[in-house]
Amino acid sequence: MSFKISSFAVLCALALQVTAQTLSITSLGAIGTGCAxxxxxxxxxxxxxxxxxxxxxxxxxxxxxxxSDSRVNCQLTLGVQVPSGYQFAFDQTALNxxxxxxxxxxxxxxxxYYFQGQLSQSLGSCAVAGPASSGxxxxxxxxxxxxxxxxxxxxxxxxxxxLRADNGDTKNSGYISVRNSTDASFIWRKC
Numbered sequence: 001m002s003f004k005i006s007s008f009a010v011l012c013a014l015a016l017q018v019t020a021q022t023l024s025i026t027s028l029g030a031i032g033t034g035c036a037x038x039x040x041x042x043x044x045x046x047x048x049x050x051x052x053x054x055x056x057x058x059x060x061x062x063x064x065x066x067x068s069d070s071r072v073n074c075q076l077t078l079g080v081q082v083p084s085g086y087q088f089a090f091d092q093t094a095l096n097x098x099x100x101x102x103x104x105x106x107x108x109x110x111x112x113y114y115f116q117g118q119l120s121q122s123l124g125s126c127a128v129a130g131p132a133s134s135g136x137x138x139x140x141x142x143x144x145x146x147x148x149x150x151x152x153x154x155x156x157x158x159x160x161x162x163l164r165a166d167n168g169d170t171k172n173s174g175y176i177s178v179r180n181s182t183d184a185s186f187i188w189r190k191c
Contacts, residue, residue, distance in 0.1 A: 025050075026154070027079035034058070034072035034163065034178075049185040052076065057178040059163035061105065063171035073162035076184075084152040091146070091187045092124060093161065095139040096180045101130025101165075102172030108164045109176065111141040111184075115149055116156040122147040130174055151191035159184060 030040045034057040041053040054074070061070040082088060093111045101107050110125035124141030141161075149155050161182065165174050 025078055026081055027077070027156075029077040030074055031077075032072070032074040032160075033068065034161075035074035040074065045183070047185075048188075049183045050078075051181045051183050053181045054178045057163065058175060059107075059165040059177075060173070060175035061165040061167045062173035063167075065173075070165045070167075071162065073160055075158055075160040078157050078159070079154070080149070080157060081154050082149055082152055085190055086188055087148040087151050087191045088186050088188050089146045089148045090122065090143055090157075090159065091185045092140055092142040093159075094183045094185070095141070095161070095178050096182070097137055097139045097176060098135050098179050099128055099137070099174070099176040100133040101128060101174035102167070102170070103131045104168055104170035105130035105172050105174035106164075106166045106168070107174055107176040108166075109139050109141060109161070110164075111143075111159065111161040113143070113157060113159045114147060116158065118147070118150075120145075120147045128176070130172065136179065146187070148189070148191075 035054060039055045045051055057074060059070055059072045090113050095109055099107050106127060106129050108127040112121055112123045114121035122143040122145060124143040126139050126141060163176050165176055
């Protein structure tokens, strides 16, 4: 099942089976410099994950490049309905990516998530230092510490992924790009 997402678009009543319980996603929106309106699609998977497909999510740096090209983000906002007696958290994101980095270029991906109304947040990140390249790889952002949703309550969770390409003091070029999709997986517990 695929859906196009525009800035703060609302998609109702998506359901995901979880440990004999159902997690309902009541709204879904995307905004950011890496996900212009109409460039993201979302799919809820049966393996307790959400897949986001990007058509233009890329950070790049060069001798003549701008800072805005080297730092991009996409924030996903999910309204969720959690079954009574359960909490969920994100375990990790897996970015299907491609990258190329000249000597001295650092590429990074990070994902931060938090539940609105709570102070805790979780961060996962990974980095690649040049010289390096890969036409297709999976970059894993494993969250630590894990932040749990309120017990059995409706809530809103924000999931913000950013890509950065930094050439430091060099004039070398590099890029990092999400190819096809990013998968965000859930974990569950009784509360």
